[in-house]
Amino acid sequence: MSHITIISEKCVGCKLCVGACPFNAIEVTEKKAKILDDCTLCGACVSSCKFNAIDFQKDETDASVDLSEYQGVWVFGEQKNNQVSQVVSELLGEGRKLADKLSVPLSVVLIGSEIEGQAADLIACGSDNVYLVEHESLKNYNDESYADIFVQLVKRFKPEVILLGATTYGRSLAPRVASRLNTGLTADCTSLDIDPETRNLLQTRPAFGGNLMATIICPNHRPQMSTVRPKVMKPLDPDPARKGKIIRPDVHIPTELSVKVIDIVQTLCEKVNLTEADIIVSGGRGLGDPKNFVLVEELAEVLGAAVGASRPVVDSGWVDYSHQVGQTGKTVGPKVYFACGISGAVQHLAGMSSSDIVIAINKDPSAPIFKIATFGIIGNVIEILPELTKEFKAKLV
Amino acid sequence: MNVIVCVKQVPGTNEVKMNKETNTIIRESAEAIINPFDEYAIEEGVRIKENTDGSVTVLSMGIPQVADLLRETIAVGVDNAVLLSDKAFAGADSLATAYALSMGVKKIGKYDLIICGKQATDGDTAQVGPSLAEKLGIPHTTYVRKIEQITENYIRCQRMTEDGYEVIEMPLPAVITVVKEINEPRLPSIKGKLKAKKTEVMVYNADDIGADKNLCGLKGSPTQVVKTFVPEHEISGEIIEGTSREQAQKLVQKLMSMQFMTCK
């Protein structure tokens, strides 16, 4: 069985490994380190030891899969209302880089009903192939039928890398598919690369609410699957002259479904869709009073921005939970994020630290939000917000 | 109706700091807690039980100490607690976790619904619920914010999406993962606390649940962590000075010149 042990003769009790362990699973007693039960075998301690006193016995997973059979990079062409989601062009931008490094084609899997019209755009955005599966029963996303079809396609065409958006649908479909294929899946990645030697996908993602980054590989299984956080990867400029193929694979379309989508209700209008918004104005407890939250909404209105909020504001009922940004709310990555009266607790930062530009408005100069702010305004948010709204109104006509 | 709730132990704080000199992680040691999302899963399970008659069983895979946390859930209305604990489970990724949990579920036997939290706050993967459903060969719905109706053989629930929600119907047994909007967890009752003290947590190892050790823990995990590091937040920040008026004007000017604010 895999295990980590301390080689007692070499251990000097220096405690470096204690600091390196993200799980508090090492203790030093009587000048010797000891691995506790909490150990998750992550291996972080092994490289921290300057005395080679930590031994990591790893059972290799059975490499029963012939890795070389798998080729090509795939992107899941998530769509809603016959409109391909924004995240797909981001995945194509990143997928293009990975495919070029691997010298393999990049393909999109597009599942829907009467959706062929979107295929040309996907090719313009970087794809070499579009695997198109159309049927009237596939108009809306359905976990059961989409997973079934996706697995059929993977088994037939054997891609080595599959990227899906870390969206509601992507994060539901991906684990279902990976579990059926018994392969690895890394959630919510923020950076991807290829190890040229092994062709392994290097998947980097935040853990512990963004306080720790981890790079993860899937060395002995294929395909290597990741969900990728929206708004992090850069799309290519669409090139309508790009050439690509539309392939209509022959798949079995399951029609007797046990999971039924009865209704799709849109409660937030387009611009309030936090995860896809380019600009977000967020309010925190520093607004002091629920009636002041309207100042946030007014600025958002002028900018055509989405409205966000910190958790206390949501918990006190000033705004609906769907606006909450952070570890227990939504993860966002807009071009511009206004943090108004928000202190910048780690749990809040976890949801918004990948924003391009952060503007912090806070009266406390030592508030942690200033540490990640591109522009900081130290002052009273109640006075500054109306000024900003007025100023933008004047300039944006 | 018999409900199984999957519960994970997570660190009570996510504070991780970097010691720049030694390049090591400093973790505030904090007590372990039940993953916050799983509290909502437990509450929902208890409510279903109260409305339909039946039982709620919490199921966790973790180190022996997790038993104490599981016992506490008895105080809010849980009936049975099952802990899967074995060195063979250590180092499990979401696939190996889902496999072990699926074997635990089979050992428990009769169930109508499995409830998981939306995600665990340490790994944030949100993958175990759907992956578990697949291992059991039953349907799932993620991000459930409301159960509209549940009968002996079917459930209708609302799944939260980016811009609203969807109403989904599935036959039972099934897996749902829940968001915190679904309910307001209750506090433990005194009677419950007394009962918790007397309750025994069932602890099973890999053999007890008939799990294939090749599919458990690190060995059964296709993914491997190769590197961990504390992210650097760039501090390129610029403080804008002046009166409120001036601050607003300067900021707007800067943003306009970066051409982000062109749309209305």
Ligand SMILES: Cc1cc2nc3c(=O)[nH]c(=O)nc-3n(C[C@H](O)[C@H](O)[C@H](O)COP(=O)(O)OP(=O)(O)OC[C@H]3O[C@@H](n4cnc5c(N)ncnc54)[C@H](O)[C@@H]3O)c2cc1C
């Ligand atoms: C498990 C867990 C999960 C969590 N998940 C989330 C999450 O998803 N999202 C989230 O946001 N939080 C989350 N939190 C809570 C988080 O730890 C913080 O408590 C929260 O983010 C603080 O919100 P805030 O910044 O609005 O309030 P505060 O921390 O109270 O900060 C208010 C700020 O406003 C400033 N201020 C006050 N008055 C004025 C004024 N007139 N003008 C200008 N500035 C002013 C103050 O200086 C202060 O910095 C979570 C916590 C836990 C334990």
Ligand SMILES: Nc1ncnc2c1ncn2[C@@H]1O[C@H](COP(=O)(O)O)[C@@H](O)[C@H]1O
């Ligand atoms: N070790 C575990 N034991 C029991 N349940 C778990 C475990 N890991 C994850 N879960 C369940 O799966 C949900 C999602 O966890 P994760 O996929 O790790 O983000 C959690 O909220 C739990 O309900």
